[in-house]
Amino acid sequence: MITSPSSLRRSERSRRATLDAALELCTERGYGRVTVEAIAARAGVSKKTIYRWWPSKGAVLLEAFAEVFVNATPFVDTGDIDADLRTHVTGAVKLLSTPPYGPAYAGILTELHHDDVLGRAVREDVVGPRFEAAVGRMRRAQEQGQIPAGADLPLAVEMIYGPVYYRLVLRKPPQDEETVAALVAHVLRSLRAVPADPAVDAPAATGG
Incomplete structure (x- = not known):
């Protein structure tokens, strides 16, 4: 038909x-x-x-949330990864601290532990695409020399998102712009840290 x-x-x-x-x-x-x-x-x-x-109702609310979340958290590329990550995380925090979006997503995150279909939808429709977009933005910064070549980008993204989810799920006060800036700076500073040289740190061999 x-x-x-x-x-x-x-x-x-x-x-x-x-x-x-x-x-x-x-x-x-x-x-x-x-x-x-x-x-x-x-x-x-x-x-x-x-x-x-x-x-389920969770699926309804997830679709409603996802539509707004994607538009509110763009991955802009101004050529400055520090500023761009601050923009992205600040947008996410603002949305997640605004009813009904924050409470709705917190409820979804709670319910997905008992609903495998909803859990898969959250990963496929929200978390997965945003995670890949974040890694992609950081990879471009890596190609531009703003992040060292050996940096673990997926781990860095988890380090950025982790505190945001932590505060949302535990209903703690959301980060303000200063806290977001400190979070981004800390993660990028950890990526840019020069690793120790094993050859220098290794104890000198002694003859026997």
């Missing part, structure tokens, strides 16, 4: 209404009290429609 343009428009309107309703309810009630039934009622769609597009 070929879908008509009018039905596609209706589907998009329903999809948008569902995502908006889920975010509104998350703000009003908190993630744990949001239900698919409530989302359907607020959006003016049936539960059947929601389950045709998403397997």
Whole structure:
């Protein structure tokens, strides 16, 4: 059966209404009290429609979050990796400290431990692409000589994101711009540290 343009428009309107309703309810009630039934009622769609597009409320909220998160956390390339990482991390922190996005994502991160499908979606739709984009931006900086050739870029990205996730999941106060700057500076300083030369540090051989 070929879908008509009018039905596609209706589907998009329903999809948008569902995502908006889920975010509104998350703000009003908190993630744990949001239900698919409530989302359907607020959006003016049936539960059947929601389950045709998403397997759970977590999946609905993940799609709503991911759309905004990607646009709010670009990986710009001004030629200055320090400034660009500060821009990126500051954007992520601001979004994650703003309702409903921060509470929604924190709820998703909690629920994924009990929902393998949601966990895979988080990795494939949010964490994986952003992680690869971060490594790619740092690799360009490496090619420009701003980061040493032997630096472990995936580990560096985990060092940058780790404190952000730590504060979100434990509901600690988010980083301010000064703290973000210190975090980025610390990670990049660790990458630029000159490793010890084994030949110099090794004890001199003694004849026997």
